[in-house]
Amino acid sequence: MKKSGKKLILDTKGVDRVLSRLTHEILEKNKGAEEIVLVGICSGGVPLSRVIQGKIQSIEGVEVPAGYVDITLYRDDLSRAGYQPRLKRTEIPFSIDDKKVVLVDDVLFTGRTIRAAMDALIDFGRPKNIQLAVLIDRGHRELPIRADYVGRNVPTARAETVEVLVGEETEEWKVVLRESAPGKGK
């Protein structure tokens, strides 16, 4: 950790390479893209799932369905937070019954988000299985959850935060480790 308290873990090219590998791993394990659907977790997982969708398209030549899920209403800390968090949208415009659902998120931390996302998915149908792909695994799990596809393992202290920043227009990515969040931890 540098003096500034900020360390670059991945830049745009790095993220792209990692996602290429993840995509190949997903296709290898599932023996192709058949029956695969992608579900990004709002907000961080959504742009990542779009990139993976594009990569599957260029490798296998098929467009797998991609949706996104907002887990706010499934959180286990709703009554602990001072204010109710703003809701985002959930959009899964296809059936997930008997599909292999790949959940995509940016950072895997306590595992509570993933638990909530799985509960949400099961309200939408009965998938054949649920797999998890994350860009960064930073440890500190509080639930027995692990990812099937991990971009990068980043050992962290609890107080540190990992930020995945996506440029609005340009395809610019940045993954940064901070000593402590300005305001809120992660």
Place this chain on the structure above:
Amino acid sequence: MEGGATGERPRERKVTPMEWRRKHVLGLADFSAEEIEFVIDTARSMEDVLTRDIKKVPALRGKTVVNLFFEASTRTRTSFEIAGKRLSADVVNFSSAVSSVAKGETLLDTAKNINAMMPSIIVMRHPASGAAQFLSRHVSCSIINAGDGSNEHPTQGLLDLYAVIKAKGKVKGLKISIIGDILHSRVVRSNLHSLGRMGADLWLCGPGTLVPREMGRSGATVTNDIREAVRDADVVMMLRIQLERQKTAYFPSLREYARNYGLNSEVFSLAKKDAVIMHPGPINRGVELSDTLADSSQSIILNQVESGVAIRMALLYLLAGGHNAAR
């Protein structure tokens, strides 16, 4: 608070500078446009839930919502009940006819007793204006006003706004005419705030005896001529003649009222081609609204009811935040 929190989601603050700070929803008079938009936005996400096969999410698990109704209601009470259940809250219904109120218990005593059973939210309808406001000063839980006398009906005001937005894509600049018993209507008072604050061109119309002159100060245009009100309107909202609130005769007969202030196909043809008809219910068919129009494709009356569940889910969700009691 981050320790046990769902740690991967820190970005919410950046997206939303707005934080919901209300403990009660008593009326829309002091709602800012920003707050109204926030509720509508939340309702949109709630509507996602309503389109699924499993129309239930665990957000309010372990919370209790008490419906405390001192006046007849089917729509509003059922709507709140369904909204609460869709969010996994326990919903308890209380109606005054079969309660200790019939034995002479006061409103305050009833409410204090219910409050002692520690609900998160009391949803109250009462015939006296200001009843919800009064109660909010004496209980520790949140209060949602589901209609107090002729004062306000905030959830109706919000759901009407939401229904207009869904039908028209916007509110700003639309000519929206509200016709009927303006004097006794709490729906009008809430709609003046919700639709008015979002920039609608509001018209109020009814017989002179049922349109108080001070309504002109609300920013709405007041008229006694239904044709003038309906002409080129985007939305025509008919109100029910509230016979139960009328102690004196405000008009000679229902038949005369229907002739002068009822909406029929001939009058409605003056409105814009794509105009829609609204009504907060229950409808007196053949009095303020003709059968044909009530069931026509331009009627969005049932869409209003549908929007109501989403709006009420949004408010229950926003009010049931953790530190309610402390703030």
